[in-house]
Amino acid sequence: MAITRSEKERQMLGLFLVPGVYMRVMAETVRQLGHNDRLLYEGLNFGPEDLKANDSRVFVTDAMIMAERALALAGKDGLSFMLARELRVTIHGTLGFAALTSPTFAGSLDSVRRYLQLRAPFLSMSQSETDDHVLVKLRTEIDAPGLYLFLAETVSATLILLTEQLLDRSDAEKRGFGLADGKLPGVTVRLGGPEPAYYRQFADQLPVRFEYDQPDELLMLPKALLDVRMRLADAEASQMARDECEFELQKALKEQGDLAMAVRNMLRMMPGPLPSLEAMAERFCVSSRTLKRRLAEKETSYREIVEAVLKDRAIQLLRYTNQSVSEIGYELGYGDLSNFSRAFRKWTGKSASEFREGGPDPAPEVGP
Numbered sequence: 125m126a127i128t129r130s131e132k133e134r135q136m137l138g139l140f141l142v143p144g145v146y147m148r149v150m151a152e153t154v155r156q157l158g159h160n161d162r163l164l165y166e167g168l169n170f171g172p173e174d175l176k177a178n179d180s181r182v183f184v185t186d187a188m189i190m191a192e193r194a195l196a197l198a199g200k201d202g203l204s205f206m207l208a209r210e211l212r213v214t215i216h217g218t219l220g221f222a223a224l225t226s227p228t229f230a231g232s233l234d235s236v237r238r239y240l241q242l243r244a245p246f247l248s249m250s251q252s253e254t255d256d257h258v259l260v261k262l263r264t265e266i267d268a269p270g271l272y273l274f275l276a277e278t279v280s281a282t283l284i285l286l287t288e289q290l291l292d293r294s295d296a297e298k299r300g301f302g303l304a305d306g307k308l309p310g311v312t313v314r315l316g317g318p319e320p321a322y323y324r325q326f327a328d329q330l331p332v333r334f335e336y337d338q339p340d341e342l343l344m345l346p347k348a349l350l351d352v353r354m355r356l357a358d359a360e361a362s363q364m365a366r367d368e369c370e371f372e373l374q375k376a377l378k379e380q381g382d383l384a385m386a387v388r389n390m391l392r393m394m395p396g397p398l399p400s401l402e403a404m405a406e407r408f409c410v411s412s413r414t415l416k417r418r419l420a421e422k423e424t425s426y427r428e429i430v431e432a433v434l435k436d437r438a439i440q441l442l443r444y445t446n447q448s449v450s451e452i453g454y455e456l457g458y459g460d461l462s463n464f465s466r467a468f469r470k471w472t473g474k475s476a477s478e479f480r481e482g483g484p485d486p487a488p489e490v491g492p
Contacts, residue, residue: 141376142187143243144180145215148172150194153207159197164190184245188268195274202322204274205330208281213290218372219243222365224290225358230350232290233260235362236283239369241407242376247279248407257310258350260343264395273317276341280313281330283343288331292353299352307331310346314338373409383408383415384422384429391433397457398433401426435471438464442480449476 151172155161165171168186175182182190194203213220219239226232237249237260246268252259262279264272288308296302301309311332319336327334390407391398399407404426405415419425434456441452453464453476468476 141181142184142245143217144175144177144182146211146243147182147187147190148175149210149215150190150203150207151175153203153210154194154198157198157201157203157206163197164193166193188246188271191271191274192268195271199274200320200322202320202326204277205281205322205326207278208285211282213286216243218365218368220286222362222369223286224354224356225362225365226354227357227359227362228350229287229291229352229354231362232287232354233258233350235366235369239366239373242369242372244275244279247275253347256347258345258347260345262341262343269395272341273315276315277334280315280334280341280343284308284311284313284330284332290355292355292357295353299348301346301349301352303331307333308349310344311349312344314340314342314344316341383418384424387415387419387426388429388433391430392436396437396455398430431467431471434467438468438471438476439479442476449480452476 151161151164154164161172168189170182170186174180198206213224216223219235219242222235222239223232226235233251237251240247240249246264248263250261250263252261260283262276264275288303291301293302306328308331313332313334315334315336316338317336319334323334323336387404387408390404401415402412405412408415410418415426419429438452438456441447441455442449445452447455449464450461453461456464458464458467465475468474468479472479
């Protein structure tokens, strides 16, 4: 359902809500491409009018349903690139303003990396460096393989278009990053999956080259690009916007309520292998020690929650797929089949093969 600020909102999982403006813009883009955007709302508890409020929010599960429908209707028309063009910096609220006014591109990129989950809770962004390049890697936090290329393509194109628009062009030219034939030199986007037919239609309009059939979804940026000034650089204004983003993030974290439930729900949406305690603590913007303590207060531990999620996922894969036991173990993050076999027997009292062959199900997992 679409949510506005109310007592009810405070009972919801803060980091599992998507700004309604994104869904509204997506629907408008589907309509611009000549499709019936009303089909996106069928069976959902909200409509276009509900998404007009600036503070409207949509459950991430509903957002995924809308995205799947939009992709089915307009994906072949280049919905991802069309949507990226419509997601202008002002749509992103304080996060957009923090990026817009950062003194340098490095600060802008850092703001997006830290606060992306406030706008797109289904994606996370990590950053690493080589001798000459910065690698910005995108990772989905939900198990939705049919949507992943669309999400990665849309977010990558949005980041690249905003980068090109917000860089101080004179400073960029001085540092060797003036547009050459409409392209930012040395910058590429790499995506998995085959090149879609519509890419050639948009290739000349994009400020960087997109490369497909790659092993990872990432942006490759020259290190020197990080030092380029932003067009509206204002350190004080940028810090104020970051402070607001931080307040919003901490508010969302507090609204998680039962942190054990929030962690479990997030893990259930993630593909395998599941993250470490340290990685999950970073996701919730707390130290690993704090996360352990808060879970202990709920009489559970991160390991117990992970094992409960893995148990449920293993049972579902054994019950509803034809994957081999070894393939299931690998998908769940077990590099050694014997380790998966021991874990499954501990969870259910049966081997994975015995469970698949029949017999009563183990008691359902009710959560920590």
